[in-house]
Amino acid sequence: MKVVVVGAGIVGAAIARELAMAGVSVVVLDRSASAGGTSAAGEGNLLVSDKGPGAELSLALRSLTLWRSLLPEVADTFPSIEYETKGGLVVATTDAGAAALRAFADLQRTAGVSAAEVDGLDYEPDLNSAHTAAIFYPQDAQVQPAIATEALLAVARRHGASVRQGVEVLGPLRGGDRLTGVATSGGDVSGDHVVVAAGPWSGEVARRLGVELPVRPRRGTILVTTRMRQRIRHKVYDADYVGAVGSDDAALQTSSVVESTAAGTVLIGSSRERRGFDERIEARVLSAVAAKALVLFPFLAGVAVMRAYGGFRPFVPDHLPVIGPDPRLPGLWHATGHEGAGIVLSTATGELLGDLLLGRAPRVPAEAFAVDRPTLRPHLEPSPDQ
Amino acid sequence: MSAETPDVLVVGAGPAGLAAADAARRAGARVVLLDAAGDAGGQYWRHLPASRPAAAERVLHHGWDRFAALRGQEVLTDAQVWLAERHDDRPPTLHVLVGPADGSDRVRRTFAPTTLVLATGAYERTLPFPGWDLPGVFTAGAAQALAKAERIAVGRRVVVAGAGPFLLPVAASLVRTGAQVLGVLEANGWRRLARAWSARPAELLSTRHKAGELAGYVRDLARHRIPYRTGTAVVAAHGTDRVTSVTVARLDADWAPVMGSERRVPADAVCVSHGFVPRTELAVSAGCRLTRDGGVRTDENGLTSVPGVYAAGEITGIGGADLALAEGVVAGLAAAAAADPAGGGISAGQRRDRTVNQRFAARLEAAHGIRPGWVGWLADDTVICRCEEVTAGDLRAGAAATGSRGLRSLKLSTRAGLGVCQGRVCGRTVEDLLNRHTGGLLDAGRTETRPLAAFVRLGELAAGADKEEPA
Amino acid sequence: MNPRQDPVRPGPASPITVIVDGSAVRGLAGQTVAGVLLAAGRLAWRTTRSGRPRGVFCGIGVCHDCLVTVNGLADVRACQRRAADGDTVSTEDEA
Numbered sequence: 001m002k003v004v005v006v007g008a009g010i011v012g013a014a015i016a017r018e019l020a021m022a023g024v025s026v027v028v029l030d031r032s033a034s035a036g037g038t039s040a041a042g043e044g045n046l047l048v049s050d051k052g053p054g055a056e057l058s059l060a061l062r063s064l065t066l067w068r069s070l071l072p073e074v075a076d077t078f079p080s081i082e083y084e085t086k087g088g089l090v091v092a093t094t095d096a097g098a099a100a101l102r103a104f105a106d107l108q109r110t111a112g113v114s115a116a117e118v119d120g121l122d123y124e125p126d127l128n129s130a131h132t133a134a135i136f137y138p139q140d141a142q143v144q145p146a147i148a149t150e151a152l153l154a155v156a157r158r159h160g161a162s163v164r165q166g167v168e169v170l171g172p173l174r175g176g177d178r179l180t181g182v183a184t185s186g187g188d189v190s191g192d193h194v195v196v197a198a199g200p201w202s203g204e205v206a207r208r209l210g211v212e213l214p215v216r217p218r219r220g221t222i223l224v225t226t227r228m229r230q231r232i233r234h235k236v237y238d239a240d241y242v243g244a245v246g247s248d249d250a251a252l253q254t255s256s257v258v259e260s261t262a263a264g265t266v267l268i269g270s271s272r273e274r275r276g277f278d279e280r281i282e283a284r285v286l287s288a289v290a291a292k293a294l295v296l297f298p299f300l301a302g303v304a305v306m307r308a309y310g311g312f313r314p315f316v317p318d319h320l321p322v323i324g325p326d327p328r329l330p331g332l333w334h335a336t337g338h339e340g341a342g343i344v345l346s347t348a349t350g351e352l353l354g355d356l357l358l359g360r361a362p363r364v365p366a367e368a369f370a371v372d373r374p375t376l377r378p379h380l381e382p383s384p385d386q
Numbered sequence: 387m388s389a390e391t392p393d394v395l396v397v398g399a400g401p402a403g404l405a406a407a408d409a410a411r412r413a414g415a416r417v418v419l420l421d422a423a424g425d426a427g428g429q430y431w432r433h434l435p436a437s438r439p440a441a442a443e444r445v446l447h448h449g450w451d452r453f454a455a456l457r458g459q460e461v462l463t464d465a466q467v468w469l470a471e472r473h474d475d476r477p478p479t480l481h482v483l484v485g486p487a488d489g490s491d492r493v494r495r496t497f498a499p500t501t502l503v504l505a506t507g508a509y510e511r512t513l514p515f516p517g518w519d520l521p522g523v524f525t526a527g528a529a530q531a532l533a534k535a536e537r538i539a540v541g542r543r544v545v546v547a548g549a550g551p552f553l554l555p556v557a558a559s560l561v562r563t564g565a566q567v568l569g570v571l572e573a574n575g576w577r578r579l580a581r582a583w584s585a586r587p588a589e590l591l592s593t594r595h596k597a598g599e600l601a602g603y604v605r606d607l608a609r610h611r612i613p614y615r616t617g618t619a620v621v622a623a624h625g626t627d628r629v630t631s632v633t634v635a636r637l638d639a640d641w642a643p644v645m646g647s648e649r650r651v652p653a654d655a656v657c658v659s660h661g662f663v664p665r666t667e668l669a670v671s672a673g674c675r676l677t678r679d680g681g682v683r684t685d686e687n688g689l690t691s692v693p694g695v696y697a698a699g700e701i702t703g704i705g706g707a708d709l710a711l712a713e714g715v716v717a718g719l720a721a722a723a724a725a726d727p728a729g730g731g732i733s734a735g736q737r738r739d740r741t742v743n744q745r746f747a748a749r750l751e752a753a754h755g756i757r758p759g760w761v762g763w764l765a766d767d768t769v770i771c772r773c774e775e776v777t778a779g780d781l782r783a784g785a786a787a788t789g790s791r792g793l794r795s796l797k798l799s800t801r802a803g804l805g806v807c808q809g810r811v812c813g814r815t816v817e818d819l820l821n822r823h824t825g826g827l828l829d830a831g832r833t834e835t836r837p838l839a840a841f842v843r844l845g846e847l848a849a850g851a852d853k854e855e856p857a
Numbered sequence: 858m859n860p861r862q863d864p865v866r867p868g869p870a871s872p873i874t875v876i877v878d879g880s881a882v883r884g885l886a887g888q889t890v891a892g893v894l895l896a897a898g899r900l901a902w903r904t905t906r907s908g909r910p911r912g913v914f915c916g917i918g919v920c921h922d923c924l925v926t927v928n929g930l931a932d933v934r935a936c937q938r939r940a941a942d943g944d945t946v947s948t949e950d951e952a
C-alpha cells in the first residue's frame with residue numbers, strides 16, 4: 001500500500017511515522033520545508049488541563065501515553081525534543097474565576113485527569129500572591145514542537161518513508177470516482193490513499209482536491225523573553241484559558257500561558273483572533289498579552305522581550321479535529337483542525353488514522369472526529385462567500 | 387494611544403536621515419527626525435557627547451562642516467522605534483520608546499506619518515573564525531565607535547583585518563587614539579582590487595571627494611608606517627580569557643587560506659570587518675521589498691515598494707556616507723513632495739549626485755565582496771552563533787539529523803540565531819552555511835524578519851494595554 | 858586615551874562614580890557603561906552559558922554581547938546606555 005501525506009508539520013510527521021512503522025510505503029509532500037508551518041510557530045504544550053471531558057480529552061490522554069512511549073526512538077539520534085513533564089498550574093485571579101475553575105477540575109477528574117487544588121506559592125514562589133485559586137495538573141508536559149516534528153519525520157524516514165520538500169500539491173489525480181494521487185509542482189504523485197495534514201491550509205488543499213472542508217486560521221501571537229535564571233518552574237496559565245479555547249468569538253482574546261523553556265527563555269502566550277492569514281504583529285496584541293502575564297507574575301515587568309512571533313491555529317467550526325476518511329471522495333483522508341492542540345494531539349492522531357486506514361480497532365472513539373459528524377455536516381458545502 | 391501625524395517622519399539621524407529631514411524641512415514639510423542614539427550623527431559622525439567638549443574633534447572626521455550645518459535641526463534622541471505595523475497602502479504606524487537605552491520606564495509614543503523615510507543605516511558583517519568570541523576581538527566599527535565617542539583605543543597592539551576601504555579610517559582613528567596598528571589586512575588580492583578600482587577611471591573623478599578621502603587614509607598609513615597587506619586575513623585568535631595573539635594567513639583569490647602561509651602575531655586586540663548588512667527590520671515589517679543583496683529596493687526617488695515609504699542611506703545598500711547624504715536629500719524632497727504635492731521637486735543635479743555615488747557602491751562590492759573560500763578557516767568547533775554558542779559542527783549535524791531544508795526549522799533545532807542578538811551577527815553566515823549543508827534552503831532570507839527592532843520590557847508593553855486602538 | 862596627548866584636545870569633563878559589582882569605578886559624564894568599564898581596564902564582564910567571557914564586540918548595540926544589569930534591571934546594552942553618576946552595575950553570568 002502507498003500513502004501520500006500532504007504536509008510535513010507535526011500531524012503529517014506523526015502519521016508518516018505511524019504508517020511507515022506499520023510497513024506502509026509513505027511519501028510526505030510539503031510545499032515548503034519540513035516543520036516550517038504552524039508546528040514551528042506556536043508552543044509545545046502537551047496539555048490536558050485545558051480540556052473538559054469528551055472526545056478531545058480522550059485523544060489527549062492517549063497522546064500523552066504515546067509521547068512517553070516514543071521517547072526512546074528519538075533519544076540518541078537527534079537533538080533533544082525537550083520533553084518535560086513539569087506539570088501545569090492553572091491560576092484564577094477572581095472569586096468567580098476560582099469557582100469556575102474548581103467546578104471544571106471536578107468534571108475533569110471524572111474523566112481521568114489528575115487535578116489537585118494547591119497553594120500556588122508552594123509551586124511558584126513568584127506568583128502574584130493575590131490569586132484566588134490554583135490547581136495543579138501533573139500530567140501537563142511540553143516538547144519543543146519543531147524538533148519534535150523533525151524527530152517524528154526522522155523516525156518515519158528510518159522506516160522507509162520519503163519526505164519531499166518544496167513540492168506543492170496543486171490538484172487531484174482521479175481514477176473513476178476515486179482519488180488516486182495528487183498533481184504537484186514536482187509532477188504527479190500517485191498513491192492508494194491521500195491524507196491531507198496541511199494544518200490551517202487544509203481547507204485550501206481539500207478544495208484543490210475537489211471537496212469543501214471548513215478549516216480556517218485563528219491567529220496567535222507569542223512573546224519570547226531574554227534568557228533568565230529559572231523563576232518559573234511549571235507551565236502557568238490563567239483560568240481564562242479554559243474559556244478562550246472553545247470560544248467562537250472572532251475578536252481578540254488573550255489568556256496567559258507562561259512557561260520557561262530548556263533554553264532559559266520564557267514564552268508568553270497567547271492571543272486568539274480570527275483575521276485570515278494576516279501575519280502582522282500589532283502593538284495592541286502584544287500589550288494585551290503582556291498585561292495578562294503580569295497579572296500572574298508581576299516580577300516579569302522588568303524582563304526584556306526580544307522577539308514576537310505567531311502562527312495560525314487550524315480550526316473548524318465545532319472545535320474538534322477532523323480525522324478519518326472523506327466519504328465524498330474515496331481515497332481522500334483528513335487529519336487536521338487541531339486548533340491550539342495539534343502538538344499534543346499529533347501522536348494519537350497518527351495512531352487513529354493508522355487504525356482506520358489499516359483496519360485495526362481504534363483505541364479512541366473515532367466517530368467524534370469523523371468528517372461527516374453531525375456538527376460539521378452543515379459546513380461541508382461551499383459557503384456563499386467563497 | 388493617539389498617534390502623532392507629522393508630514394514626514396525620518397527614522398535615523400545619520401548622514402542619510404539628517405540630509406533627508408533637512409531637505410524635507412526646507413521644502414516646508416512638518417518633520418520629525420528621531421534616532422535611538424543619544425546624539426545625532428549616525429555611525430559616520432559619531433562624536434563625543436556634549437558633556438565632553440573637545441577643541442579639535444574634526445581631526446577624527448570627514449565632512450565635519452556638513453555635519454555642523456545639519457546637526458542644528460531638531461532631533462528626537464534616545465527614541466527607539468521598536469515596532470512598525472504594516473498597512474500596505476500607506477506608511478506603517480511606528481511605535482517608539484523614548485528614554486535611556488534598554489530602560490524600563492520609557493515613554494511610549496506612536497507615529498502615523500503621511501510619509502516615512504527610513505534611514506536606519508547598516509551594521510557590520512564579521513565572518514567567524516576560531517577564537518572570534520574571545521574578548522579583545524572587536525568589529526572594526528566597535529574600534530571606530532569607541533575611538534570617536536569615548537576616546538578609547540580597543541588595545542595597545544592592534545591588528546585590523548577583513549575587507550573593504552572601511553578598514554582604513556578605522557586604522558586612522560586607532561592611531562589617533564594612541565594605539566599601535568600592527569597592520570591592515572585586506573582579504574582581497576591586488577589583482578581584484580586593481581581591476582575594480584581602476585576600471586572606468588573617469589567615473590571615479592566625479593566621486594573624487596570619496597576617492598580623495600581614501601587616498602588620504604593610504605597616505606596616513608604610510609606616514610605611520612603601518613603595513614597594508616592584501617590577500618591576507620586573520621584566520622584565528624588565541625588566548626584563554628582574552629586575545630594574546632592571532633594567526634595571519636595568505637588567502638587565494640577565493641579567500642581560501644593558503645596552507646603553510648600561517649604565522650602567529652602577538653597582539654592584544656584585533657578589529658575585523660568583512661562588509662556591512664543593511665539594518666532592515668523596520669523596512670521588512672513595513673512590507674518593503676528587498677534587493678538580492680538584502681538592501682531595501684527603491685526607485686530613483688528613494689521610494690520603496692510601499693506607498694509613502696522612502697529609504698535612504700546604507701539601508702538601501704552599502705555605498706558610504708556621500709551616497710547616504712545624496713540619497714537622503716532626494717528621499718527627503720520626494721517624501722515632502724508626496725506629503726504635500728504643492729511643494730517643490732527634485733533637481734536633476736540632486737539625482738545625478740545620487741547616481742554617481744551609486745556607481746561607487748557597485749565598485750565597492752566588485753572589489754571587496756565576500757568570497758566563498760573563507761569557510762576554509764573554520765574548524766568544527768568554531769562558534770558561529772555567538773549568543774547561543776552554536777558551532778559550525780552543530781549546524782552540519784543539525785542539517786544531517788533532520789534532513790530539513792528549512793531555515794526556520796534548522797534555527798529551532800540548532801538554536802542558531804535565536805539568542806539575544808536575534809541573528810543580526812550570525813544570520814547571513816548561518817544561511818550561507820546551511821545552504822551548503824542542505825543543498826539549498828527553501829525559506830532563505832528569513833533571518834531579516836525581526837518584528838521587534840529592539841528589546842521592550844514587559845511592563846512597558848503592558849502599560850499600553852487598553853490604550854491601544856486598532857490602527 | 859591620555860587627554861594631554863589627545864589630538865582632539867578634550868576640554869574638562871565632570872567625573873562620575875559608578876558602582877560595579879560592589880566597587881566604585883570612576884568615569885566621565887557622557888561615557889557609556891561600556892566606556893566606563895573599558896576605561897577602567899575591564900575587557901570582559903558577561904559570562905555566557907558555557908562559561909566564556911564576553912565584553913564589547915560590535916560597539917553599536919547590535920551584538921548584545923555586552924549586556925549588564927543596571928540599577929537592578931537586567932539586559933541593558935552597556936555600549937548604548939549612558940552611565941549616570943551613582944548607577945549600580947552588575948555583571949551578568951549565564952553559566
Ligand SMILES: Cc1cc2nc3c(=O)[nH]c(=O)nc-3n(C[C@H](O)[C@H](O)[C@H](O)COP(=O)(O)OP(=O)(O)OC[C@H]3O[C@@H](n4cnc5c(N)ncnc54)[C@H](O)[C@@H]3O)c2cc1C
Nearest residue numbers: 007009011031037038039042045169199220341342343344
Ligand atoms: C500561537 C500558537 C500556539 C500554539 N500552542 C500550542 C501548544 O502549546 N500545544 C499544542 O498542542 N498546540 C499548539 N498550537 C497548535 C499547533 O501548533 C497546531 O495545531 C499544529 O502545529 C498543527 O500541525 P499541522 O501539522 O496540522 O500543521 P502545519 O504544522 O501547519 O503543517 C502543515 C504543512 O502543510 C504544508 N502545506 C500547506 N499547503 C500545502 C500544499 N498545497 N501542498 C503541500 N504542502 C502544503 C505547509 O507548508 C505546512 O508545512 C499552537 C498554535 C499557535 C498558532
Ligand SMILES: Cc1cc2nc3c(=O)[nH]c(=O)nc-3n(C[C@H](O)[C@H](O)[C@H](O)COP(=O)(O)OP(=O)(O)OC[C@H]3O[C@@H](n4cnc5c(N)ncnc54)[C@H](O)[C@@H]3O)c2cc1C
Nearest residue numbers: 398400401402422428429430467506507527699700707710
Ligand atoms: C560602527 C560603524 C562605524 C562606521 N564608521 C565609518 C567611518 O568612520 N567612515 C565611513 O566612511 N563609514 C563608516 N561607517 C559606514 C557608515 O555606515 C556609513 O558611511 C554612514 O554612516 C551611513 O549613513 P546612514 O545615514 O545610512 O546610516 P547610519 O549612520 O548608520 O545612521 C543610522 C541611524 O539610524 C538609527 N536607527 C537605526 N535603527 C533605529 C531604530 N529602530 N529606531 C531609531 N533609530 C534607529 C541609528 O541609531 C543610527 O544613528 C561605519 C559603519 C558602522 C556600522
